[in-house]
Amino acid sequence: MAAVGTPENPLRVAIIGSGPSGFYTVSNLLKQSDLSVEMDMFDRLPTPYGLVRAGVAPDHQKDKSVTRAYEKSAAHPGFRFFGNVEYGTHIHMDDLKAHYHQVMFTTGSPFDRNLGIPGEDLEGSHSATEFVAWYNGHPDFADLKFDLTQESVAVVGMGNVAMDVARILCKTTEELAVTDIAEHALEALKASQVKNVYILGRRGPAQAAFTPPEIKEMGEFEDADVVVMESEAALDAASQQALEASGDKNAQKNVDTVQEYASRSLTGKKRQLHIRFLVSPSELEGEGGRVTACKLVKNKLVEESGSIKAVATSEEEVIPAGLVFRSVGYRGKPLPDVPFNDSWGTIANEGGRVVDASGAQAIGLYTAGWIKRGPSGVIGTNKTCAQETVNLMIEDLAAGRHFEPTQSRDALADLVLSRQPDAITFAEWKKIDDEEVARGEAKGKPRVKFTQVAEMVAVARS
Ligand code: NAP
Secondary structure, three states, rough: OOOOOOOOOEEEEEOOOHHHHHHHHHHHHHOOOOOOEEEEEEOOOOOOOOOHHOOOOOOHHHOOOOOOHHHHHOOOOEEEEEEEEEEOOOOOOHHHHHHHEEEOOOOOEEEEEOOOOOOOOOEEEEEHHHHHHHHOOOOOOOOOOOOOOOEEEEEEOHHHHHHHHHHHHHHHHHHOOOOOHHHHHHHHOOOOOOEEEEEEOOOOHHHOOOOOHHHHHHHOOOOOEEEOHHHHHHHHHHEEEEEEEHHHHHHHHHHHHHHHHHHOOOOOOOEEEEOOOOEEEEEEEEEEEEEEEEEEEEEEEEEOEEEEEEEEEEEEEEOOOOOOOOOOOOEOOOOOOOEOOOOOEOOOOOEEEEEEEOEEEEEEEEOHHHOOOOOOOOOOOHHHHHHHHHHEEEEEEEEOOOOOOOOHHHHHHHHHHHOOOOOHHHHHHHHHHHHHHHHHOOOOOOOOOOOOOHHHHHHHHH
């Protein structure tokens, strides 16, 4: 038999998860000179692109243009897409071993982290994950309801996801109507009574996790004023010193923007976005099972082993909050037969090679993206992350460390169809895509998304 990776015996790779790191795995494999490769990508949804479709905010269309590069990868004759096919339900580890030399897991971090405070389970307290997936039309979340009759909303955390959530709550219907926000979300937001949105950061502006363009946008709403307290925008001595020593230009830009906001006066806009620093929610208060307020403890910053940490003081404050979104990071979901590092919330791995409990390499298994390194970085970060893993896959291929598949490519397609007759090919996804874009054109939007799997399958089969 010819060597694996030659035209007579191409390397066969399964990729579980069709988000950015899945597609960067494809492009990185295609870049390898002298490698013949066949790749099958599986996704539990009929639609590809993971968080580019269901996470990136609808008013950030430019960020979604990366899918053009993913489409180019998908056009390679060695690539197949199996949408609506779930690992662990329709396809299992034994199947993968029988059909592929190597398997890449790029399943992201779908679970949110909790705050671990009393009242977190009250009605009206949600994860940002749910809200983001809802306004982006993810089929699993499309039927959720958020009580937008509330006047005050708290968003806990100061990363870019918190910025996205606050932005969607602060924008006008007109600002949102030209995006690809899900129709159900636009309708609900049209009736929104929200007047005050509080973003709650436990540390100061120099430590905030948002990035400069995202915090800049917060000062540019058509009908919402940004409010920052001067006392919270000012840097303490330790933060000032650390900022100067680090030379971190982004952190400096963040601080400058926040301090400029602190100098602004209210202009009478309909909503107010309060960006609060040095506060941690200690309890969600409620009435009749519903959240009504958020008790905050004020923090001071202390330097500890080279980093600046928030330490609670005895000072407390209560802000009204009829809706609360926690946005304090994500966790990966454990997958059947794949070693998991519970404390990190990632697949157990070293540089992308999956390892077992003893630290030994699990031959043939790899990972990239958030499920490999945790929920950090921007879309492009996944390119280098996938590259790192693909380099190891190539190294292992050369060393003969891979599965020995016994079944053909055609047999895999037959197996999938026998278990999931509604599996979606890439050509079928393109039909869904074209239809969404056509529906959008009629309304002056980038697209109008389908939000139910059955609808998507019907369009794909039409
Ligand atoms: P993130 O950037 O890691 O931010 C998490 C935030 O939660 C931080 O402010 C953190 O504060 C805070 N936090 C954590 N535990 C907390 C607790 N117990 N109480 C209060 N606050 C707590 O996470 P993310 O916003 O979910 O974003 C994930 C990744 O996606 C990031 O890399 C982000 O940049 C990226 N993303 C990018 C874009 C974009 O490019 N436009 C959009 C969305 C997401 P500390 O700093 O004090 O820990």
